[in-house]
Amino acid sequence: MRRLWPTTVRARATVGASLVVAAALAVASFALLRLLEADLLRNAERDARQQAVTVAGLAASGQLDRMRAPLDGVDFVQVVNARGRVLRATPNLTGVPPLAPVRPVRPGTALHTWRIRPLGGEHRLRVVELTTDTPQGIVTVFVGTSLRDVDAADDTTAAALAVGGPLLLATVALVTWRVTGRALAPVEAIRAEVAEITDRDLHRRVPVPPTRDEVARLALTMNATLDRLESSGIRHRRFIADASHELRSPVTVLRTQLEVALAVRDPELWPELIGGALEDVERLQHLCADLLLLARLDAAQPMASTRLDLGAVVRDVVGTRSGDRVPVRQRPAEGVWVEGGELWLARVVTNLLDNAQRFADRRVELVLRSTADGRGGRTAVLEVLDDGPGVPAEDRERIFERFTRLDDSRSRDHGGAGLGLAIARDLAAHHGGTLTAEEAPVGARLVLRLPSPGPPTP
Structure with a gap:
């Protein structure tokens, strides 16, 4: 059957x-x-x-x-x-x-x-x-x-039904065939167009019928999906190009230092040359770790989630940063609970503080508080402020793009690869929150917002 x-x-x-x-x-x-x-x-x-x-x-x-x-x-x-x-x-x-x-x-x-x-x-x-x-x-x-x-009436009626029934049935089948064919024609056009789109033709879009029915909404959804795929492809190619560039620079410097060390016969210069090589190796190590973390975030790998006191996480991170150029002034509130992974949240706080340390003049301040979200719940708000040059309004979204540096030479001198804020925003999104750059009287102000479900039940 x-x-x-x-x-x-x-x-x-x-x-x-x-x-x-x-x-x-x-x-x-x-x-x-x-x-x-x-x-x-x-x-x-x-x-x-x-x-x-x-x-x-x-x-x-x-x-x-x-x-x-x-x-x-x-x-x-x-x-x-x-x-x-x-x-x-x-x-x-x-x-x-x-x-x-x-x-x-x-x-x-x-x-x-x-x-x-x-x-x-x-x-x-x-x-x-x-x-x-x-x-x-x-x-x-x-x-x-x-x-x-x-x-006679029964026979006549039965004969009429015997002739008219099949005719009516054939008419219904023909009309259904024609109507469904016309209704499915846009679907076939969408299918044919999608079948011809390759990874190099993501700029193409499927035709949207003039009707406002389910097929038209399907075409709009398909075009929106192609928009996302095209944007993802562009970001992927840009990411590969930027990663290749970022990896090529330290590798080139490292090779040069090793060649110089091999050519120099004076043992007194070797520690300096080897120390520079180790610095480049460490930079490569951090860059590879960041790239691996971004790959895991893009793959949406599940992470362990528990009820955490965000204030305790902030204090632990700040407590380990004894060698910061600018001391961090912190004002963490008590009892600000969030749902997430402790290592990932600590990484968000670390990246925000690293970014502030690169550009701060004499002040880095961290503020944690809990506010109402307007829907009967609470939101954990973490602000990191510095007194550096700040972020122009037109660049407040661009700084969260991967490998983005507003001052490329200065950021490179401070060791930044342009991945810290991108990683922090992705981790915030994985926790159901947001990370934005907002207006500040002086310097930069980065604000992390996370859902706050309240303390764990005993």
Whole structure:
């Protein structure tokens, strides 16, 4: 059955609609035939019952000899006594024995539908059998009416349904096929366009139909996805180029220092040359660690998450920074709880402080507080401020891009590769928070906001 079932949406829709219409037609046709037959049968029975009552009244009054020709719609009349003797009958039943061999013993009315041929026909008859008391005893009156019109109407209706049903079914299948084909044409155009897009053609977009239906929304969603893929590809290529450049510079310097050390024969100069080489090796090590961390963040690898006191994390980070050029003044609030990984949050604080230390003149300040978020919850807010040159308003988003330096020569002298703030923002996003550069009276002001679910339950 699975192999026989259509595989395309268009064919499945057509077959499904056809099956539903076919079932509905079958039920409706059966009901129509039954209702039509019941109505015609009721009309025929009414005439026969009226004739039977009339003849039974004549028999009860002893006036059967006054019986006249039957009413319109009545085919025959036969009156039989309790001994089975025919007392009266219409001319078309002359010489015909009693229609029912068993005689009733008490008055009453019975209805029968017989297929008999007292009139030489093949049609059915509806017979009303009415038994009544007379001065001569019990008499039974048989009045029959032909169901020729009922059978003819049934046959005509059945033939019309047999011809019209398949035509209607074929029309439904054709219309469904055409309508679904026209509805799915934009989907096929989208599929064909997407099939031709390669990693070098991410600038292409799928056609958006003028309708405002689900297909149009699908096309818009697909184009938005292609926008993200194109942006991701651009960032990936830029990242590779910047990483190659950043790795090439220390590698080149390291090779030069090693070549000089190899060429110099004076052992007194070797410690200085080796010390410079070790500094470049350390720079390479930090850069490779940052690149590895960014790769893990881009892959959205899961991290262990626990309920943490952010104030304790801040104090631990500041406590290990005894060799900072500018002492850090901290004002951490107590009981500011967040959900996340302790190592990652410590890395965010470290990167923010490293950035402030590179550009600060005489002041680096760290402020931690908890504020209401306007939705009944709390938000942990961590601010790192310095009195350096600050960040221009037009560059407050660009500083979070990878390998971005506003002052390239100065940042390189201070050992920055332009990855610290990018890593901090990615880690903040992984914790459901944000990291932004905001207006400050003097210097730079970086603000980290994280959801604060409250203290852990005991």
